Amino acid sequence: MVRKFTINRIKNLLQIKFPIIQAGMVWVSGWKLASAVSNNGGLGLIGSGSMKPELLKEHIQKCRVATDHSFGVNLPLLRGDADELAKVIIDENVKIVFTSAGHPGKYIDIFKKNNITVIHVVSSLKFALKAESVGCDAVVGEGVEAGGHNGLDELTTFSLIPQLVDALKIPVIAAGGISDGRGILAALSLGAEAVQIGTRFAVTQESSAHINYKNAVVNAKDKDTHLVLKKLGMARVIKNKFSQEITEMELNCVDLETQKEALSSKREMKGIFEGNLEEGMLEASQSSGLINDIPTVEELMKRIVTEYNSAYKAIKIL
């Protein structure tokens, strides 16, 4: 199908210079990371998934002090206290919300009444059409190469994005496996109007992830991530003691109750925030093999724009 759109709709919608969005990530993206991305031409997102409502309020207020540019909040809809988090977002006058992990219609009326731009994260065409039909302004199409929780359908970025672009009227943002400028160019080639980048931003100076976690991503090679917990909330993580144990249980059809016990709670905090490399969950993208340093956000943004333009100039007409 011949390309329908240009990247300008997302840049206009979010008031950003570059079509680059930093994913909201648990234990990683507070006001420091989000404001740094927004100050360097992208869109920063505060990840509310690991915050109590009071803490989210504090991060929004600090982010507003730290940047004059637009920023947003990621809201996982299945959170038990999602109502309170949504209230904080509205009360604090946040104007951009990325919703995930739940029905996109959940707060759409109240968000729209408050002039909030709502973008929903999807992993298949069905959920994307649902998001469009309830009034979302755009979708993030997230491929199975993405770090952290992702869709059970296991659609890859390469397959998912053009199928969304062909079916939707609203803009599509590509996520999953994008860690450098080449990946941005590839995503826009497939018809996306912007990209959402997670793990690469998690491994920056401004990220609040533990240094052990950041080094684990830097050291990871192409085959060092895998999908775990297919029946208890699927996530892509760096292979470690915990993830190998839970994988063994899955492969051997150990019952779900036993798996749940082994999983226990706070594995993400343990891995990403506390840097426990054996017992924690180290959520990371399959493109971790492309991540080899821990730059500042300013360095990183300059680099990926340079990489994009270099790749762009190397491509010719057929």
Added chain:
Amino acid sequence: MVRKFTINRIKNLLQIKFPIIQAGMVWVSGWKLASAVSNNGGLGLIGSGSMKPELLKEHIQKCRVATDHSFGVNLPLLRGDADELAKVIIDENVKIVFTSAGHPGKYIDIFKKNNITVIHVVSSLKFALKAESVGCDAVVGEGVEAGGHNGLDELTTFSLIPQLVDALKIPVIAAGGISDGRGILAALSLGAEAVQIGTRFAVTQESSAHINYKNAVVNAKDKDTHLVLKKLGMARVIKNKFSQEITEMELNCVDLETQKEALSSKREMKGIFEGNLEEGMLEASQSSGLINDIPTVEELMKRIVTEYNSAYKAIKIL
């Protein structure tokens, strides 16, 4: 990383106008499909995986009559009669071989002695470095979105390609999930110097697949393929009665012997060549949702070049 290469190496190596290779596919790509692709500016491959040596010989001879352009043969190295197939390739003076499913060094000395270009299909960095070290001229990096048999590492095209490009000196050809011109542009953006396209060419007039198989791909949507047989030769297929049954066995940890019995032989022939939509294996890409018709190869090649150029023109510098 800043892009190192242009697409010219593969075009020169294979003597083709467009950097587009038609994958060698069992029951699909005989001389008719291969010569049609070569006659329209790409590289056609005869898929020897479903042929006895005598039949391969016949297809090579017919292909040579049908096109003046270069063409090649795909050789699955694990085949029991691989020695005989390799001998046919050499005796019939074929100058391009794509090897897969086995150790890339298996016939490299004899092929090189006969001035044959050897390109190996890989699913991870380790195998790619191995292919380079034994003297292959290029690799095909195949992501897990590809139809048919693929690597257990489940690396996606988006993650795999740039990691190969950064690590190798020889050119990288991208495969998996590429069905239109946008996909080609995306693959070249990631640093590939050409693409290998399978399912899209399987659904053309010149493909020897059964019309029922072609229609099944045309009707498939984004979520209609899955990976089966993870322990017995993993393959991506369109979901059907057989694939759902074998998936149930895998999920319930049914022993491998029982799975093998249920698998029996000739499931690929049954599905792809005989068009048995319930009991056959319908190998197909995750991008089947992008395939909506059964064009001639000439129509298809013109269309994807137009799509590529349209997508190219829509992309801007950042």
